[in-house]
Amino acid sequence: MNVIDRFESTLYFVLCIFQFMLSFTIFVAVIARYVFGFPLPEVNIVQNFSLVWLIMLGSGIALKEKEHLDIDILGSYLSERANAIRAFLIDVVVLLAIILLLAVGYKSFLAGFSRTELTPIRFLDHRITLVYFNSAFLFGAITMFIYQVINVRKTFKKIKEFQTGGSSK
């Protein structure tokens, strides 16, 4: 198992925990409010945290699995070779978009230090900063970047295979 595989299985494990946390906290909040008459506003923080990390890191894995939604109109009209080149170009364009997301993520990470969570936590005498929330954007973009670099390498290799004697339609 190489580093990337280990990273991926750890990531999946963490994401599954976030998914369960989301469901469980909502359930607990409803029960606490209606059965025990004891609202738990702090649960919102756990939910926000779980959701943003789940989506941002999950988007990285979705890139690796090629699960992001697209529209394939040109695919059936192009030769295999042309499609390989197109796949490479798409991956490069996606990489550019992720670089933009990295910049946005960095900005939001910095902004997280100067903003505080609106929901107070009862056992803390101060409000926590939004770094816990905003940093998900940056780390999600980094995860996407890692997987996309791997994708670009793969599609580039495919083009090379065509150049070194692969078949075309």
Place this chain on the structure above:
Amino acid sequence: MILAGILTIFLGLLVFGVPVVFSLVLASGIPLLFDSHVHLNQMASIILQQFRSFTLLAIPLFIFCGKLLQLSDVADDLIYMSRAFIGKLRGDLAHINVMTSIFFAGISGSSVADVASLGSIIIPAMKKKGYSPEFSATLTSASATIGSIIPPSILMIVYGSIAQTSIAALFIGGIIPGVVIGLSQMVYSYFYAVKNNIGQSSGEMIGDAPVEELSIWVALKKGFFPMSIFLVIIGGILTGVFTPTEAAGIAVMYILLVNIFIKKKRNLKQYYEITKKSVIESATIFILIAVASFFSWILTYYKVMIPIINAVKGSDLSAPAFLIIVTLIYLLIGTFMEPASAMLIFVPLLMPVMNMLHINPTVAGIITVMAIRVGTVTPPYGLSTLMAAKIAQTSVVKMMRHICLFVGVYVLMLILMIYVQDIILILPNIFLGA
């Protein structure tokens, strides 16, 4: 000029095959380069704002619900229940297909899950009985659209969140239209069965008992668990005990507990695998919603809707006429785009006109969801159609005749609802008083 660049880049990248979410990121990035009033910080805060929406939190939960249900064999129970209710009606397998979709819609919220779970059981049985693979696949895909109309519906949550419309009203309002669409498909199926001289099925084809031996009592017993999920969700929302998001969380825990303690599904590995699938599906939909919110903000910032409003004002269009035009536009857009992202981009543009024409927000929401969803039955963007074609071992091209007919019937029903809006509003008026 900047706006033209945004739209050209977005459409160009989309056609080239770049995933929708990254096409949106790059297109929305244009103003960051050329407009000094748009900053990276704005992009960050608008995108992150979506992750704090309690309403949208329901999406990953309902997706998880659908996945958990796949573990609990509810598809078999719902088919049994539909068979028991349909009895010996001509074209029974087609009716069972539609009725099971109606029941399934009430618990899953995902049309593709509907096709995957039910299609693999019903399509082979329909083919065996003499229905053409094309008809069987198209009916399965078309009946799956009901999943987006009958609650819980992920698309309605997205719409409610964009248009600031009551999701409870959208949920309740979708029940009758969903049943009407189902009935229209059953009528079409009946005539198909008569025309092609297809009789009743023998029981062993899709279950363990012949039709004569099916018992309504057993059907009700089998249907208790899936129907109780629907009742928990809708009952909880209607009585005001919980919001749609909380209903989703309760439904997840309920299904999980029933799976573990009653259905005795205790293989942790299976839970891990479906959670992984659920996480990826949630991530791809949610990130799209988050990024599209910034794209939509950009379009609003450049006042794209002003020419649309002026055109409608100038043409003296009535509300129903505008809704019909919107239906056709959404149908076309839904053909090419994933419904949630299409709504995120176009709903904010058309909302001011809907408000100007005093169109009821619940009616606007349900018509929008229905129109945009039926577009996904047709290629090229038709995930459920592609899946149904794969199960039926046919091609989407061969299915086109039936697809056009089903879409035609669906649009006629939509037009009926535009003119008789009580079909949509009767339940919200009774239960929510609005």
